[in-house]
Amino acid sequence: MIENKIIKFEQVSKIYPGEITALNNLTFSVDKGELVFLAGHSGAGKSTILKLIAGIELASSGTVNVNNINLSQISQNHRTFIRQHIGLVFQDHKILFDRDVFANVRLALDICSQSPTKEITARVTRALQSVGLEHKIHARPEQLSGGEQQRLCIARAIVHQPKILLADEPTANLDRANALKILELFKNFHRAGVTLIISAHDESLLDDYGKRIIRLSNGQFRG
């Protein structure tokens, strides 16, 4: 039987230095092409789950499998390589202010793909079009609004066409209208077959989508 689970957590706990328990014995899985929301208050463990999937952190106990690879059993270099197949959207955008919009998006392609220069330009342009920023291609990041910066971050996350897209509080710093626009973008990517895991603390934004919501509180499932 073909395994349809792209992400599997089995009895995963994460304890940070200082005995701070971020996750406590969590077991869940995500199917290929599924859209899952992680909901919960600040400190509930949403970001830790995303960091564990991306291999940025390692589980203190239990196993995290991504694409049938146990992330605890591979080297740090291999985990870095796996991140090339994952798109990451950060709450604080992590945009580089020493380069323009084009170069920010291009960075992901330079790292992740073997594209020739012509194709790079076309793919960056397409990514920016899909988030509605094609007219700002040569703008500096400081000239962008908060919502535009978040969309730039999304463009960088999708430009190399990852199979999995992880978004950590992508709507946290946006007003409701902009937040809905961002979520609509993610819905489009989901329709294209990308597996999406989105964390958000504002559950009212998520209820209308009719998708699975994993609710967390103090590192455990809630509700």
Added chain:
Amino acid sequence: MNKLIHHLQSFKQAWLTIFKQPFEHLINIIVLALIITICAAGLTLNNSLSHWQKSNLVYPQLMLYLDSNANPADINNIEKALNKLATGTVKNYQFISKAQGLAELQQDQQMKSIASDVIDASNNPLPDAFVVNTATIESQPLEKLKIQLEQLPMVDNVQLDMQYAGKVSELMSFATSIGEFAIILFGAVLALVVYNMIRLQMLLKTDAIKVSRLIGASDSFIMRPLIHYAVWQVTLATAIAAASLRYLTQTLNTMFANFSNLFGKGFQLAPLELYQFGALWLALIIFTIFTVFLAVQWVFRNSYSH
């Protein structure tokens, strides 16, 4: 192909970084050039000493005196033994028979009267002798050669001015050591300067490196622009060092030439050939890449765990 594109980007990025803050980088390059000049000066000194040694240095001579009863067969045996040693410490030798010795003595202006009044061919007290020209100034092999020659049959006495040989040997090895010490010491200084330069660059680019790592950049992807940055600075510094050293060598050689006019034979610095500077540059580049690698690994271990 992709790697080539990345290298071209890194090349462009390195020069942009240098041109954006030219003054700051000029200081860097001058410091590197000074260090490389001192390293290259050490090499030039060793090179020049070796040249000077070959063309000017008088190697010690050994005087080998035969027993007064030595016959032509004994002389033949000694010649055979010297021929065996000829490729090592012995450069060449010359046999001086007792008759030849007397003739030379009688021709000497100061010794002429004594030699002709007291000595003639029938009561010639001089021994047959060999003048052995050595091919080294090192005292240990010379001492060994002296012992070997003394052990040959019918050899009465072997004379060697060991004190002269020892002094020259010590002087040459001292000068060579100074050159080598300068190369090692300033090589280490160069490594530290490059190491610190890369560490500072990584600190300046902390955000870009952190984001790149999060997106999945490999160590080599992050290292590549830093290698270009260091390599091009070291290349510029080597070029400046080559020009400075050439000027310095010419100036010093003019001074040495003036001294030569006053004191006879003189010393000239032998400037490094273009291929020697090329080899030095290549060695510096390999050294720089290795240092960048160490610096990046150190910063990764201490600052970027994921």
